[in-house]
Amino acid sequence: xxxxxxxxxxxxxxxLVLRNLDEEFxxxxxxxxAAMQDLRKRDSIVxxxxxxxxEIPSFDVRxxxxxxxxxxxxxxxxxFYHRVRLFRPRVVIMRWLEMGIIVSANQAxxxxxxxxxxxxxxxxxxxxxxxxxxxxxxxxxxxxxCLDIMDRRSTETPAREPxxxxxxxxxxxxxxxxxxxxxxxxxxxxxxxxEQSIFxxxxxxxxxxxxxxxxxxxxxxxxxxxLMSLELYGLIKTAAGGRFxxxxxxxxxxxxxxxxxxxxxxxxxxxxxxxxxxxQGISRKYLQLYFSLHWLSFDRQRWKINSLRNACASHxxxxxxxxxxxxxxxxVRFVPG
Ligand SMILES: [Zn+2]
Numbered sequence: 001x002x003x004x005x006x007x008x009x010x011x012x013x014x015x016l017v018l019r020n021l022d023e024e025f026x027x028x029x030x031x032x033x034a035a036m037q038d039l040r041k042r043d044s045i046v047x048x049x050x051x052x053x054x055e056i057p058s059f060d061v062r063x064x065x066x067x068x069x070x071x072x073x074x075x076x077x078x079x080f081y082h083r084v085r086l087f088r089p090r091v092v093i094m095r096w097l098e099m100g101i102i103v104s105a106n107q108a109x110x111x112x113x114x115x116x117x118x119x120x121x122x123x124x125x126x127x128x129x130x131x132x133x134x135x136x137x138x139x140x141x142x143x144x145x146c147l148d149i150m151d152r153r154s155t156e157t158p159a160r161e162p163x164x165x166x167x168x169x170x171x172x173x174x175x176x177x178x179x180x181x182x183x184x185x186x187x188x189x190x191x192x193x194x195e196q197s198i199f200x201x202x203x204x205x206x207x208x209x210x211x212x213x214x215x216x217x218x219x220x221x222x223x224x225x226x227l228m229s230l231e232l233y234g235l236i237k238t239a240a241g242g243r244f245x246x247x248x249x250x251x252x253x254x255x256x257x258x259x260x261x262x263x264x265x266x267x268x269x270x271x272x273x274x275x276x277x278x279x280q281g282i283s284r285k286y287l288q289l290y291f292s293l294h295w296l297s298f299d300r301q302r303w304k305i306n307s308l309r310n311a312c313a314s315h316x317x318x319x320x321x322x323x324x325x326x327x328x329x330x331x332v333r334f335v336p337g
Contacts, residue, residue: 039081089122096108128322131289143331150281153166202236271334299335
């Protein structure tokens with residue numbers, strides 16, 4: 001896969017920053033101490049056994065005794081660093097992000113000599129922490145705005161379906177539970193090239209699959225998945241015998257507000273370029289977490305040096321299972337960049 005110029009530039013910066021950090025922290029132990037210092041900034045630790053508040057010692061320890069019940073309390077317990085063996089990858093990745101340097105999981109794994117899984121886990125945990133901090137200045141939009149970049153399969157992808165089927169499925173489920181007639185208007189502005197050409201071929205007269213295929217010149221596998229998405233968007237109807245027409249009642253209103261709706265979609269455009277430049281494509285499942293990385297990539301006012309480390313140090317532990325079962329909701333939240 002081709003590496004974009006933007007990603008190349010980020011990789012070179014990442015290497016320099018890594019070199020500087022290795023000089024500053026010297027060894028894995030140095031990185032560990034830095035993380036421990038972050039954790040000691042917390043006011044106190046509540047003992048799990050007796051619920052007593054304990055002051056955190058200022059000297060360098062990983063564990064302490066509860067002043068009430070004498071139970072051994074680990075400074076890292078239930079924190080971002082819970083059971084972490086290697087601190088260097090975490091501290092380095094957080095510094096990269098605090099500097100707006102985005103490195104793909106592959107590249108980060110190479111630079112840090114850890115597995116892709118380790119990097120992916122760190123990215124997901126950081127992403128979860130950061131997405132919870134997106135309270136002010138956020139925009140909420142339907143996840144299908146990002147359909148173009150959802151090309152990686154995940155555990156949520158239906159069997160034998162392309163990666164985007166995950167989005168169709170979640171939208172279909174959302175449709176069942178809410179009245180989505182309002183967001184219908186948006187959909188027409190989101191059509192990709194194929195969808196648009198098929199939509200233009202269709203009118204209020206019923207057409208068969210073969211007729212549409214002939215007029216649109218799309219091969220039948222592309223055509224059938226495209227028809228499926230148009231139908232899920234509610235833009236077309238299937239009549240008896242597998243014949244298709246436009247869903248006219250709705251398209252009339254949809255076309256009216258096209259300009260306004262285009263503006264709304266523009267908000268995610270920079271995000272889509274961000275994904276294409278750094279990750280090529282993503283799975284739908286983790287879409288929201290990539291919005292976290294995007295925010296980190298451009299907002300230097302909010303994300304200064306050590307700000308991410310502090311945010312993570314004061315966040316409770318996010319387990320591996322929690323990252324596995326994470327699923328982006330049909331409405332994503334993001335800071336427009
Ligand atoms: Zn205790």
